[in-house]
Amino acid sequence: MVIIERQIQMVRSGKWAELEELDKKFTAVESQLGFPAKRRCRSLVGGLTTDALIIERQWESFAVLEATYEKALTNPEHQALSEEAGLILGSQQIEFYVPLA
Numbered sequence: 001m002v003i004i005e006r007q008i009q010m011v012r013s014g015k016w017a018e019l020e021e022l023d024k025k026f027t028a029v030e031s032q033l034g035f036p037a038k039r040r041c042r043s044l045v046g047g048l049t050t051d052a053l054i055i056e057r058q059w060e061s062f063a064v065l066e067a068t069y070e071k072a073l074t075n076p077e078h079q080a081l082s083e084e085a086g087l088i089l090g091s092q093q094i095e096f097y098v099p100l101a
Helices: 016-033 062-073 076-088
Strands: 003-011 038-042 052-059 089-097
Touching: 003 062, 016 038, 016 062, 016 076, 052 062, 062 076, 076 089
Parallel strands: none
Antiparallel strands: 003 052, 003 089, 038 052
């Protein structure tokens, strides 16, 4: 069953340029770990402020998602990048969806 992962990240004021550089590093490491491509959007109008970054990925199954994140959690490069992200992000929320026909 296909799973959509959606991350809602609140970027600290003045940290967007740092986030963009960090995201390039994340993309390189995550592609080696088997993460699917991601789509990134910045909130413009709606329920979130303009400091909100939305990241979405489509996974072939929840089992694949779990196995990939397990690899990431034990990967030293990914761990270091996640620590850096903690200085840039004010908060993060992760949601999972099942697409409807």
